[in-house]
Amino acid sequence: MSLLEEILTGRTDSHTEVFSGGHRVHQKVVQPLTKLKNAAAKAGFDLAICSGFRSFDRQLMIWNEKVSGKRPVPDSQGRGVNVSEQPPQVLIDLILRWSALPGASRHHWGTDFDVIDQSRLQPGQNFQLIPQEFEKGALFGDLHEWLDTNMDIFGFFRPYESDRGGVSPERWHLSYAPLASDYLSKHTLGQLTKALNTSSMLLKKEVLLQLPEIWKRFVINTDPPRI
Numbered sequence: 001m002s003l004l005e006e007i008l009t010g011r012t013d014s015h016t017e018v019f020s021g022g023h024r025v026h027q028k029v030v031q032p033l034t035k036l037k038n039a040a041a042k043a044g045f046d047l048a049i050c051s052g053f054r055s056f057d058r059q060l061m062i063w064n065e066k067v068s069g070k071r072p073v074p075d076s077q078g079r080g081v082n083v084s085e086q087p088p089q090v091l092i093d094l095i096l097r098w099s100a101l102p103g104a105s106r107h108h109w110g111t112d113f114d115v116i117d118q119s120r121l122q123p124g125q126n127f128q129l130i131p132q133e134f135e136k137g138a139l140f141g142d143l144h145e146w147l148d149t150n151m152d153i154f155g156f157f158r159p160y161e162s163d164r165g166g167v168s169p170e171r172w173h174l175s176y177a178p179l180a181s182d183y184l185s186k187h188t189l190g191q192l193t194k195a196l197n198t199s200s201m202l203l204k205k206e207v208l209l210q211l212p213e214i215w216k217r218f219v220i221n222t223d224p225p226r227i
């Protein structure tokens with residue numbers, strides 16, 4: 001397997017390094033992200049990553065915990081569903097609205113990460129990464145309004161800005177366009193099939209049967225950079 005294939009499917013972290021807060025990002029993202037963070041600080045925000053690089057194994061664990069009901073699986077209204085009552089096809093679609101398949105998460109690439117305004121949190125205060133927290137006037141709304149007009153300058157965009165019928169809109173999820181666009185163009189259905197074939201993923205048979213449709217709807221179906 002080439003290093004590129006390992007990066008695209010989350011089987012290495014050799015392309016990443018630790019950014020402030022302990023989350024890993026791609027080595028080539030450190031500089032533009034530092035510039036974005038510094039500009040945000042001047043505007044009064046503490047831009048912090050709450051989820052950066054994620055490996056194949058980590059994404060596999062999240063997937064399997066959702067399928068087995070150890071982690072909540074929300075429906076379209078955000079209410080947790082009883083996974084044992086869902087037909088496999090329904091469950092797969094529900095999980096994919098909020099979680100990527102292992103081997104298909106943009107978090108594997110180190111180019112993508114979720115950001116919040118740390119200065120808005122009291123010590124020990126929890127948040128859920130739900131759309132309501134990112135609306136105008138909400139907990140992280142001001143930072144993201146600032147990002148709306150400033151992130152392009154530094155090369156960042158939101159691949160899940162609008163609802164394209166695949167992944168649910170995620171205002172918190174930013175991507176470094178120059179690298180991520182290149183990785184997206186090189187991500188293939190063949191690599192993903194290979195990665196999942198040898199994994200211990202739950203609902204593997206059902207997922208593999210419809211992988212071409214899943215790949216089109218949830219992996220490559222993203223908003224393009226505005227720049």
Ligand SMILES: [Zn+2]
Binds near residue numbers: 051114172
């Ligand atoms: Zn994300």
